[in-house]
Amino acid sequence: MNCLGPDVAAAMRPRSPVSVPAEARNGARAKRGDAVRRSPEHVQISTAAAITLGLAPGRMHRCSCTRCLNLLLTYPEGCRANCAYCGLARHREAERDYADRNFIRVDWPALPVEQIVETVVAQGPATPFERMCISMITHPRSDADTLSVLKAWTDRIAPDLVPVSILSNPTTMTRADVAALRNGGAEIFTVALDACTPAIFERTRGRGVGSPHRWTKYWAIFEDARDIFGPEKIGMHLIVGMGESERECLDVVQAVKDRGGHSHMFCFFPEQGSLMDHLPATPRGQWRRVQLARYLIDYMGVRVAQMRFDEAGRVRDFGLPRAELDAIVAAGIAFRTSGCPGKSRADVSACDRPYGDSPPSDIASYPFPPTQRDRARIRRQLATVLP
Numbered sequence: 477m478n479c480l481g482p483d484v485a486a487a488m489r490p491r492s493p494v495s496v497p498a499e500a501r502n503g504a505r506a507k508r509g510d511a512v513r514r515s516p517e518h519v520q521i522s523t524a525a526a527i528t529l530g531l532a533p534g535r536m537h538r539c540s541c542t543r544c545l546n547l548l549l550t551y552p553e554g555c556r557a558n559c560a561y562c563g564l565a566r567h568r569e570a571e572r573d574y575a576d577r578n579f580i581r582v583d584w585p586a587l588p589v590e591q592i593v594e595t596v597v598a599q600g601p602a603t604p605f606e607r608m609c610i611s612m613i614t615h616p617r618s619d620a621d622t623l624s625v626l627k628a629w630t631d632r633i634a635p636d637l638v639p640v641s642i643l644s645n646p647t648t649m650t651r652a653d654v655a656a657l658r659n660g661g662a663e664i665f666t667v668a669l670d671a672c673t674p675a676i677f678e679r680t681r682g683r684g685v686g687s688p689h690r691w692t693k694y695w696a697i698f699e700d701a702r703d704i705f706g707p708e709k710i711g712m713h714l715i716v717g718m719g720e721s722e723r724e725c726l727d728v729v730q731a732v733k734d735r736g737g738h739s740h741m742f743c744f745f746p747e748q749g750s751l752m753d754h755l756p757a758t759p760r761g762q763w764r765r766v767q768l769a770r771y772l773i774d775y776m777g778v779r780v781a782q783m784r785f786d787e788a789g790r791v792r793d794f795g796l797p798r799a800e801l802d803a804i805v806a807a808g809i810a811f812r813t814s815g816c817p818g819k820s821r822a823d824v825s826a827c828d829r830p831y832g833d834s835p836p837s838d839i840a841s842y843p844f845p846p847t848q849r850d851r852a853r854i855r856r857q858l859a860t861v862l863p
Protein backbone atom coordinates (compact mmCIF):
# COMPACT_ATOMS: atom_id res chain seq x y z
CA MET A 477 0.00 0.00 0.00
CA ASN A 478 1.14 3.54 -0.71
CA CYS A 479 2.20 5.46 2.41
CA LEU A 480 -0.75 7.76 1.75
CA GLY A 481 -3.14 5.01 2.86
CA PRO A 482 -5.90 3.18 1.04
CA ASP A 483 -7.42 6.15 -0.78
CA VAL A 484 -4.35 7.07 -2.81
CA ALA A 485 -6.42 8.64 -5.58
CA ALA A 486 -7.91 11.20 -3.20
CA ALA A 487 -4.62 11.84 -1.41
CA MET A 488 -2.68 12.66 -4.61
CA ARG A 489 -4.55 15.94 -4.91
CA PRO A 490 -2.70 18.98 -6.31
CA ARG A 491 -2.61 22.32 -4.51
CA SER A 492 -4.76 25.05 -6.05
CA PRO A 493 -2.83 27.42 -8.31
CA VAL A 494 -2.09 30.86 -6.81
CA SER A 495 -3.29 33.86 -8.75
CA VAL A 496 -0.58 35.51 -10.84
CA PRO A 497 -0.06 39.28 -10.27
CA ALA A 498 -1.05 41.34 -13.33
CA GLU A 499 2.52 42.63 -13.82
CA ALA A 500 3.82 39.06 -14.22
CA ARG A 501 1.09 37.63 -16.45
CA ASN A 502 1.71 36.38 -19.96
CA GLY A 503 5.50 36.57 -19.66
CA ALA A 504 5.40 40.33 -19.02
CA ARG A 505 8.61 40.35 -16.97
CA ALA A 506 10.59 38.34 -19.50
CA LYS A 507 9.33 40.46 -22.39
CA ARG A 508 10.77 43.55 -20.69
CA GLY A 509 14.25 41.96 -20.63
CA ASP A 510 16.98 42.59 -23.23
CA ALA A 511 17.44 39.07 -24.59
CA VAL A 512 14.02 37.71 -25.48
CA ARG A 513 14.54 34.20 -26.82
CA ARG A 514 11.66 32.54 -28.60
CA SER A 515 10.97 29.75 -31.02
CA PRO A 516 11.38 29.05 -33.85
CA GLU A 517 14.80 30.78 -33.74
CA HIS A 518 15.56 29.41 -30.27
CA VAL A 519 14.76 26.23 -28.38
CA GLN A 520 15.60 25.00 -24.94
CA ILE A 521 17.62 21.81 -24.65
CA SER A 522 18.04 19.43 -21.75
CA THR A 523 21.16 19.76 -19.60
CA ALA A 524 22.25 16.28 -20.73
CA ALA A 525 21.90 17.28 -24.41
CA ALA A 526 23.79 20.54 -23.86
CA ILE A 527 26.67 18.63 -22.24
CA THR A 528 26.69 16.01 -25.02
CA LEU A 529 26.74 18.77 -27.66
CA GLY A 530 29.71 20.37 -25.91
CA LEU A 531 27.67 23.54 -25.42
CA ALA A 532 27.60 23.32 -21.62
CA PRO A 533 30.23 22.15 -19.14
CA GLY A 534 29.73 19.18 -16.83
CA ARG A 535 29.28 15.43 -16.64
CA MET A 536 26.22 13.31 -15.96
CA HIS A 537 26.52 10.86 -13.07
CA ARG A 538 27.22 7.33 -14.46
CA CYS A 539 26.40 8.42 -18.07
CA SER A 540 28.89 9.42 -20.74
CA CYS A 541 26.30 11.19 -22.90
CA THR A 542 22.64 11.19 -23.91
CA ARG A 543 21.58 9.60 -27.19
CA CYS A 544 18.50 11.75 -27.73
CA LEU A 545 18.62 15.46 -28.48
CA ASN A 546 15.50 16.86 -26.84
CA LEU A 547 14.46 20.30 -28.10
CA LEU A 548 11.77 22.21 -26.22
CA LEU A 549 9.95 25.13 -27.83
CA THR A 550 10.41 28.32 -25.84
CA TYR A 551 8.51 31.60 -25.49
CA PRO A 552 8.82 34.41 -22.95
CA GLU A 553 5.17 33.85 -22.03
CA GLY A 554 5.83 30.11 -21.71
CA CYS A 555 3.40 27.25 -21.75
CA ARG A 556 -0.21 28.41 -21.42
CA ALA A 557 -1.33 25.22 -19.71
CA ASN A 558 -1.23 24.60 -16.00
CA CYS A 559 -0.51 20.90 -15.47
CA ALA A 560 -0.19 20.23 -11.76
CA TYR A 561 2.91 18.03 -11.89
CA CYS A 562 4.86 20.16 -14.36
CA GLY A 563 7.63 22.65 -13.65
CA LEU A 564 6.72 24.63 -16.78
CA ALA A 565 3.11 25.31 -15.79
CA ARG A 566 1.54 28.75 -16.21
CA HIS A 567 0.92 29.40 -12.50
CA ARG A 568 4.70 29.66 -12.02
CA GLU A 569 4.60 33.07 -13.70
CA ALA A 570 3.94 34.31 -10.17
CA GLU A 571 7.50 33.48 -9.09
CA ARG A 572 9.76 32.63 -12.00
CA ASP A 573 10.22 33.49 -15.69
CA TYR A 574 9.58 30.63 -18.09
CA ALA A 575 13.17 30.16 -19.28
CA ASP A 576 14.37 29.85 -15.69
CA ARG A 577 12.01 27.04 -14.72
CA ASN A 578 13.07 23.47 -14.04
CA PHE A 579 11.40 20.67 -16.04
CA ILE A 580 11.62 16.95 -15.25
CA ARG A 581 14.13 17.87 -12.53
CA VAL A 582 16.71 19.61 -14.70
CA ASP A 583 17.46 23.02 -16.21
CA TRP A 584 16.93 23.64 -19.91
CA PRO A 585 19.27 26.29 -21.39
CA ALA A 586 17.92 28.24 -24.42
CA LEU A 587 20.09 28.16 -27.57
CA PRO A 588 19.75 29.19 -31.23
CA VAL A 589 18.38 26.35 -33.41
CA GLU A 590 20.99 27.22 -36.03
CA GLN A 591 23.84 26.63 -33.57
CA ILE A 592 22.44 23.24 -32.54
CA VAL A 593 21.93 22.13 -36.16
CA GLU A 594 25.43 23.31 -37.17
CA THR A 595 26.97 21.39 -34.27
CA VAL A 596 25.26 18.14 -35.29
CA VAL A 597 26.08 18.72 -39.00
CA ALA A 598 29.75 19.11 -38.01
CA GLN A 599 29.62 15.85 -36.05
CA GLY A 600 28.36 14.05 -39.17
CA PRO A 601 28.13 10.26 -38.89
CA ALA A 602 30.12 10.44 -35.62
CA THR A 603 27.21 12.18 -33.88
CA PRO A 604 26.32 10.49 -30.59
CA PHE A 605 22.65 11.28 -31.17
CA GLU A 606 20.43 8.46 -32.34
CA ARG A 607 17.28 10.57 -32.33
CA MET A 608 16.08 14.16 -32.07
CA CYS A 609 12.77 15.07 -30.44
CA ILE A 610 10.85 18.34 -30.63
CA SER A 611 8.69 18.89 -27.56
CA MET A 612 5.75 21.18 -28.20
CA ILE A 613 4.18 23.17 -25.41
CA THR A 614 0.76 24.76 -25.19
CA HIS A 615 1.10 28.01 -27.08
CA PRO A 616 -0.74 29.53 -30.04
CA ARG A 617 2.44 29.43 -32.14
CA SER A 618 3.64 25.95 -31.27
CA ASP A 619 2.17 24.13 -34.31
CA ALA A 620 3.75 26.48 -36.85
CA ASP A 621 7.02 26.76 -34.94
CA THR A 622 7.39 22.99 -34.58
CA LEU A 623 7.21 22.73 -38.36
CA SER A 624 9.83 25.49 -38.73
CA VAL A 625 12.24 23.77 -36.31
CA LEU A 626 11.62 20.44 -38.08
CA LYS A 627 12.41 22.04 -41.45
CA ALA A 628 15.59 23.71 -40.12
CA TRP A 629 16.71 20.22 -39.05
CA THR A 630 15.64 18.11 -42.04
CA ASP A 631 17.08 20.66 -44.50
CA ARG A 632 20.56 19.84 -43.17
CA ILE A 633 20.41 16.43 -41.46
CA ALA A 634 19.33 13.21 -43.16
CA PRO A 635 16.50 11.37 -41.40
CA ASP A 636 18.42 8.08 -41.44
CA LEU A 637 21.34 9.75 -39.63
CA VAL A 638 19.21 11.19 -36.83
CA PRO A 639 15.48 10.44 -37.08
CA VAL A 640 12.99 12.86 -35.55
CA SER A 641 10.22 12.35 -33.01
CA ILE A 642 7.51 14.82 -32.07
CA LEU A 643 6.23 15.12 -28.52
CA SER A 644 2.95 16.74 -29.42
CA ASN A 645 0.53 19.14 -27.83
CA PRO A 646 -2.87 17.80 -28.94
CA THR A 647 -4.85 20.69 -27.43
CA THR A 648 -3.96 23.10 -30.24
CA MET A 649 -3.66 20.51 -33.02
CA THR A 650 -5.81 19.30 -35.88
CA ARG A 651 -5.44 16.15 -37.98
CA ALA A 652 -3.92 18.35 -40.70
CA ASP A 653 -1.19 19.47 -38.26
CA VAL A 654 -0.34 15.83 -37.57
CA ALA A 655 -0.12 15.12 -41.30
CA ALA A 656 2.06 18.19 -41.88
CA LEU A 657 4.61 16.91 -39.36
CA ARG A 658 4.71 13.52 -41.07
CA ASN A 659 5.12 15.17 -44.47
CA GLY A 660 7.83 17.39 -42.98
CA GLY A 661 9.96 14.36 -42.17
CA ALA A 662 9.07 13.38 -38.58
CA GLU A 663 9.31 9.62 -38.04
CA ILE A 664 7.52 9.06 -34.72
CA PHE A 665 4.64 10.97 -33.12
CA THR A 666 3.97 10.79 -29.40
CA VAL A 667 1.18 12.07 -27.19
CA ALA A 668 1.79 12.94 -23.55
CA LEU A 669 -1.47 11.75 -22.03
CA ASP A 670 0.41 11.58 -18.70
CA ALA A 671 -2.66 10.85 -16.57
CA CYS A 672 -3.95 7.27 -16.72
CA THR A 673 -7.65 7.89 -16.05
CA PRO A 674 -10.09 10.60 -17.17
CA ALA A 675 -10.61 11.72 -13.53
CA ILE A 676 -6.88 12.12 -12.84
CA PHE A 677 -6.46 13.87 -16.18
CA GLU A 678 -9.21 16.35 -15.34
CA ARG A 679 -7.83 16.95 -11.85
CA THR A 680 -4.17 17.41 -12.80
CA ARG A 681 -4.28 18.99 -16.27
CA GLY A 682 -7.88 19.88 -17.05
CA ARG A 683 -10.50 21.99 -15.38
CA GLY A 684 -9.23 21.07 -11.91
CA VAL A 685 -6.24 23.39 -12.31
CA GLY A 686 -7.61 25.85 -14.87
CA SER A 687 -5.80 24.09 -17.71
CA PRO A 688 -7.18 23.69 -21.25
CA HIS A 689 -6.48 20.02 -21.90
CA ARG A 690 -9.21 17.42 -22.50
CA TRP A 691 -8.86 13.64 -22.32
CA THR A 692 -10.98 13.07 -25.45
CA LYS A 693 -8.91 15.48 -27.55
CA TYR A 694 -5.68 13.71 -26.56
CA TRP A 695 -7.07 10.36 -27.66
CA ALA A 696 -8.50 11.84 -30.87
CA ILE A 697 -5.09 13.17 -31.91
CA PHE A 698 -3.50 9.83 -30.96
CA GLU A 699 -5.98 8.08 -33.27
CA ASP A 700 -5.11 10.56 -36.06
CA ALA A 701 -1.43 9.80 -35.50
CA ARG A 702 -2.12 6.07 -35.70
CA ASP A 703 -3.66 6.56 -39.14
CA ILE A 704 -1.00 8.96 -40.39
CA PHE A 705 2.24 7.65 -38.83
CA GLY A 706 1.24 3.98 -38.67
CA PRO A 707 2.10 1.06 -36.38
CA GLU A 708 5.33 1.23 -34.35
CA LYS A 709 5.57 4.95 -35.11
CA ILE A 710 3.35 6.27 -32.33
CA GLY A 711 3.84 6.48 -28.58
CA MET A 712 1.98 7.55 -25.45
CA HIS A 713 3.60 9.13 -22.38
CA LEU A 714 2.19 8.00 -19.05
CA ILE A 715 3.10 9.08 -15.51
CA VAL A 716 2.86 6.28 -12.96
CA GLY A 717 1.77 7.11 -9.43
CA MET A 718 -0.64 10.04 -9.64
CA GLY A 719 -3.42 8.13 -7.92
CA GLU A 720 -4.30 5.46 -10.48
CA SER A 721 -4.16 1.75 -9.71
CA GLU A 722 -1.59 -0.46 -11.41
CA ARG A 723 -4.42 -2.14 -13.30
CA GLU A 724 -5.77 1.21 -14.56
CA CYS A 725 -2.34 2.18 -15.86
CA LEU A 726 -1.77 -1.18 -17.55
CA ASP A 727 -5.19 -1.06 -19.20
CA VAL A 728 -4.02 2.13 -20.94
CA VAL A 729 -0.73 0.45 -21.89
CA GLN A 730 -2.74 -2.37 -23.48
CA ALA A 731 -5.01 0.09 -25.32
CA VAL A 732 -1.95 1.86 -26.73
CA LYS A 733 -0.37 -1.44 -27.74
CA ASP A 734 -3.61 -2.55 -29.43
CA ARG A 735 -3.44 0.62 -31.55
CA GLY A 736 0.11 -0.17 -32.68
CA GLY A 737 1.93 2.07 -30.21
CA HIS A 738 4.23 1.84 -27.22
CA SER A 739 3.97 3.44 -23.81
CA HIS A 740 6.74 5.70 -22.58
CA MET A 741 6.65 5.69 -18.81
CA PHE A 742 7.63 8.22 -16.22
CA CYS A 743 7.70 7.65 -12.48
CA PHE A 744 5.88 10.46 -10.68
CA PHE A 745 8.39 12.67 -8.90
CA PRO A 746 7.31 15.82 -7.03
CA GLU A 747 8.81 18.52 -9.25
CA GLN A 748 9.89 21.48 -7.17
CA GLY A 749 7.61 24.48 -7.71
CA SER A 750 4.81 22.39 -9.23
CA LEU A 751 1.33 22.05 -7.70
CA MET A 752 2.19 18.49 -6.66
CA ASP A 753 5.56 19.17 -5.06
CA HIS A 754 4.20 18.29 -1.61
CA LEU A 755 3.23 14.73 -2.64
CA PRO A 756 5.33 11.57 -2.36
CA ALA A 757 7.20 10.02 -5.28
CA THR A 758 5.81 6.70 -6.49
CA PRO A 759 6.77 3.81 -4.21
CA ARG A 760 9.45 1.76 -5.93
CA GLY A 761 7.55 -1.54 -5.60
CA GLN A 762 4.58 -0.10 -7.53
CA TRP A 763 6.86 1.47 -10.13
CA ARG A 764 8.87 -1.71 -10.76
CA ARG A 765 5.74 -3.85 -11.14
CA VAL A 766 4.23 -1.45 -13.67
CA GLN A 767 7.56 -1.04 -15.48
CA LEU A 768 7.94 -4.81 -15.84
CA ALA A 769 4.31 -5.36 -16.86
CA ARG A 770 4.52 -2.60 -19.46
CA TYR A 771 7.62 -4.22 -20.96
CA LEU A 772 5.85 -7.58 -21.15
CA ILE A 773 2.84 -6.03 -22.91
CA ASP A 774 4.85 -3.84 -25.29
CA TYR A 775 7.60 -6.28 -26.28
CA MET A 776 6.90 -9.82 -25.07
CA GLY A 777 3.38 -10.42 -26.39
CA VAL A 778 1.77 -10.72 -22.94
CA ARG A 779 -1.72 -9.24 -22.58
CA VAL A 780 -3.03 -7.51 -19.49
CA ALA A 781 -5.87 -10.07 -19.46
CA GLN A 782 -3.29 -12.80 -18.69
CA MET A 783 -2.09 -10.95 -15.58
CA ARG A 784 -3.71 -11.20 -12.15
CA PHE A 785 -4.35 -8.28 -9.81
CA ASP A 786 -5.38 -7.98 -6.16
CA GLU A 787 -8.41 -6.06 -4.90
CA ALA A 788 -6.42 -2.79 -4.93
CA GLY A 789 -5.45 -3.34 -8.57
CA ARG A 790 -1.82 -4.28 -7.80
CA VAL A 791 -0.09 -6.80 -10.05
CA ARG A 792 0.08 -10.20 -8.38
CA ASP A 793 0.96 -12.38 -11.37
CA PHE A 794 2.53 -11.29 -14.63
CA GLY A 795 1.08 -14.13 -16.70
CA LEU A 796 4.40 -15.74 -17.61
CA PRO A 797 6.21 -18.80 -16.20
CA ARG A 798 8.62 -17.87 -13.43
CA ALA A 799 11.77 -18.92 -15.33
CA GLU A 800 10.88 -16.64 -18.25
CA LEU A 801 10.16 -13.75 -15.91
CA ASP A 802 13.42 -14.26 -14.06
CA ALA A 803 15.34 -14.10 -17.34
CA ILE A 804 13.58 -10.86 -18.35
CA VAL A 805 14.26 -9.27 -14.95
CA ALA A 806 17.90 -10.37 -15.12
CA ALA A 807 18.33 -8.81 -18.58
CA GLY A 808 17.44 -5.43 -17.03
CA ILE A 809 16.06 -3.79 -20.20
CA ALA A 810 12.56 -3.52 -18.74
CA PHE A 811 13.86 -1.10 -16.12
CA ARG A 812 15.64 1.28 -18.45
CA THR A 813 14.17 4.62 -19.52
CA SER A 814 11.34 4.00 -21.98
CA GLY A 815 10.78 6.11 -25.07
CA CYS A 816 11.34 6.22 -28.82
CA PRO A 817 13.91 3.67 -30.01
CA GLY A 818 17.50 4.38 -30.90
CA LYS A 819 19.68 2.39 -33.25
CA SER A 820 20.57 -0.65 -31.14
CA ARG A 821 17.25 -2.46 -30.65
CA ALA A 822 13.53 -1.73 -30.68
CA ASP A 823 13.07 -2.14 -26.93
CA VAL A 824 15.91 0.20 -25.93
CA SER A 825 15.00 3.87 -25.97
CA ALA A 826 17.26 6.52 -27.48
CA CYS A 827 15.67 8.95 -25.07
CA ASP A 828 17.41 8.22 -21.78
CA ARG A 829 16.40 11.37 -19.80
CA PRO A 830 19.08 10.91 -17.13
CA TYR A 831 17.50 11.36 -13.70
CA GLY A 832 14.37 12.93 -15.18
CA ASP A 833 12.11 11.00 -12.83
CA SER A 834 14.25 10.31 -9.76
CA PRO A 835 17.41 11.35 -7.96
CA PRO A 836 20.60 9.44 -8.93
CA SER A 837 20.62 7.89 -5.44
CA ASP A 838 17.33 6.04 -6.03
CA ILE A 839 17.01 5.58 -9.79
CA ALA A 840 13.54 4.93 -11.20
CA SER A 841 14.33 4.79 -14.95
CA TYR A 842 17.89 3.60 -15.63
CA PRO A 843 19.51 5.73 -18.36
CA PHE A 844 22.10 2.97 -18.89
CA PRO A 845 22.07 -0.86 -18.60
CA PRO A 846 21.54 -1.64 -14.90
CA THR A 847 24.62 -3.22 -13.34
CA GLN A 848 24.53 -6.38 -11.26
CA ARG A 849 24.19 -4.24 -8.13
CA ASP A 850 21.35 -2.24 -9.71
CA ARG A 851 19.59 -5.46 -10.71
CA ALA A 852 19.88 -6.84 -7.18
CA ARG A 853 18.19 -3.69 -5.93
CA ILE A 854 15.43 -4.03 -8.54
CA ARG A 855 14.84 -7.62 -7.40
CA ARG A 856 14.40 -6.44 -3.82
CA GLN A 857 11.90 -3.83 -5.05
CA LEU A 858 9.95 -6.60 -6.81
CA ALA A 859 10.11 -8.94 -3.80
CA THR A 860 6.40 -8.82 -2.94
CA VAL A 861 5.46 -10.30 -6.29
CA LEU A 862 8.66 -12.18 -7.20
CA PRO A 863 9.94 -13.51 -3.85
Ligand code: SF4
Pocket residue numbers: 555556557558559562563564565566613614681
Ligand atom coordinates in the same frame (compact mmCIF):
# COMPACT_ATOMS: atom_id res chain seq x y z
S1 SF4 B 1 1.28 21.19 -21.49
FE1 SF4 B 1 3.22 20.14 -21.09
S2 SF4 B 1 4.73 21.79 -20.73
FE2 SF4 B 1 2.69 22.71 -20.53
S3 SF4 B 1 2.20 22.61 -18.32
FE3 SF4 B 1 1.32 20.75 -19.29
S4 SF4 B 1 2.92 19.15 -19.07
FE4 SF4 B 1 3.92 21.19 -18.73
